[in-house]
Amino acid sequence: MSELEDAVGARDGGRTGRAFTAVMNAVQSAPDAALVLAGPRLAALLPAFPPTGPRPMLAMAAGFCVERGADPVACAAPLLDGVHRDLRDALEFARRWRATGGGDLPEPDEKIIDEALRARIGGDEQAAMRLALAWATVQEWQPPALAVLCRSAEVRRRHAPALLPTCHELAALERHDLKCLAYALAVLEESLIVLHRPTGTGFEVRIGGIGDNFQLHTLLAHVLIGGGHVPGTAPSAESVRLATDPEPAQGRTEIIATGAFDLLTTDGAPIWNEGLPDDIPVVEGRRVLVLDTPAYQRSWNGDRFFPHLPGSAELIRTLAADETRAWYARTSPSR
CATH class of the missing domain: 3.10.20 (Ubiquitin-like (UB roll))
Incomplete structure (x- = not known):
C-alpha cells in the first residue's frame, strides 16, 4: 500500500503499475484486519490515480475491503465521486458521438476503443481515451458503489441526491444496466x-x-x-x-x-x-x-x-x- 501511494504521488506510471498489481494480488488473501485499514487508503487513491488507468479495479478493491469490514463512510466520498465522474464522462462520450455523425451508440466494451473511435470523440488523445473508457467500464463501478451505499444510510443521504439524476440520465440511453445502482441511490x-x-x-x-x-x-x-x-x-x-x-x-x-x-x-x-x-x-x-x-x-x-x-x-x-x-x-x- 505504501509503495502504491508513493508511486501514485510521484506520478510514476511504471512504479504505479507494479505496485497496483502487487496490491490487487495481496487483497485477495489479506486478513480482514488488514483490509479494514486498507479500504480507506485504497479509496483515497482514486482522485489521483491515472485517469486512463484501471480505476474501476481500484474501486473494486476498496469495495471488497468494505465488504470485509472497512468503514463505508470513510471510503464513500472518493469512491462515489469516481462513480459520478465516470457517469458524467460516459454522458459526454454519448454527446460527442451524436454530435459527430449520429447513429446508434456503441456497446459499452473496451474492444471498441481504437484510433478511429478516439478521433471521432475529439479533443486531446488522453481526454478522448478517458471518455471512451468511462463509456466502456462505467458498469464496473456498481459493485463498489453498492458496497458503501448498502452499508450506510449516511452515505446514501450525502451522495444520492447528486448521483441519482446522472445515473438515470445515462440509464435512459439504454446501453448500460445500472438498475442496481439506481435502486440503491433511491432507497428512502x-x-x-x-x-x-x-x-x-x-x-x-x-x-x-x-x-x-x-x-x-x-x-x-x-x-x-x-x-x-x-x-x-x-x-x-x-x-x-x-x-x-x-x-x-x-x-x-x-x-x-x-x-x-x-x-x-x-x-x-x-x-x-x-x-x-x-x-x-x-x-x-x-x-x-x-x-x-x-x-x-x-x-x-x-x-x-x-x-x-x-x-x-x-x-x-x-x-x-x-x-x-x-x-x-x-x-x-x-x-
Whole structure:
C-alpha cells in the first residue's frame, strides 16, 4: 500500500503499475484486519490515480475491503465521486458521438476503443481515451458503489441526491444496466402517510433500507396487519425475517410472501411491487400511499433485492380522525 501511494504521488506510471498489481494480488488473501485499514487508503487513491488507468479495479478493491469490514463512510466520498465522474464522462462520450455523425451508440466494451473511435470523440488523445473508457467500464463501478451505499444510510443521504439524476440520465440511453445502482441511490429513509381505504384509517410509517416495493409490501403488512391495526392475513415470520434480518440470506430461499394490499397513489394509479418506494408521489410535502383491497392474489419470492441491506418499517402514529379525513379528501374515490 505504501509503495502504491508513493508511486501514485510521484506520478510514476511504471512504479504505479507494479505496485497496483502487487496490491490487487495481496487483497485477495489479506486478513480482514488488514483490509479494514486498507479500504480507506485504497479509496483515497482514486482522485489521483491515472485517469486512463484501471480505476474501476481500484474501486473494486476498496469495495471488497468494505465488504470485509472497512468503514463505508470513510471510503464513500472518493469512491462515489469516481462513480459520478465516470457517469458524467460516459454522458459526454454519448454527446460527442451524436454530435459527430449520429447513429446508434456503441456497446459499452473496451474492444471498441481504437484510433478511429478516439478521433471521432475529439479533443486531446488522453481526454478522448478517458471518455471512451468511462463509456466502456462505467458498469464496473456498481459493485463498489453498492458496497458503501448498502452499508450506510449516511452515505446514501450525502451522495444520492447528486448521483441519482446522472445515473438515470445515462440509464435512459439504454446501453448500460445500472438498475442496481439506481435502486440503491433511491432507497428512502423517511416517513410515509399510509391510508388504508377499506377501514378509512391513516398512519404515519417510517421506512428505511427498503430496496423495492415487494419488501415494502411485506413490511407494511407486518406493521399494520401483524400489529392489529387493520384486518387481514399477516406475512409469515420467515418472510419478515428475510426483509429485516441484518444478516443476509445465504443464497436464494424458497420462502414465499403473499400480497395483502393493492398499493395506489392518491389518484388511484397503481404503484407496482416491482417498483420502488421512491415511486410513491409527494402530495403537499409528504409521500402518500393508499392501500386498498387487492384485486387479485399476489405472491413472490421473499428474498430482498439487496441482500446486505436490511429493511425497516416502524409505525410512528395512528393519524387522528380529522387529519385522516383531510388526507382522504386529497384522494380519488375508491374504484
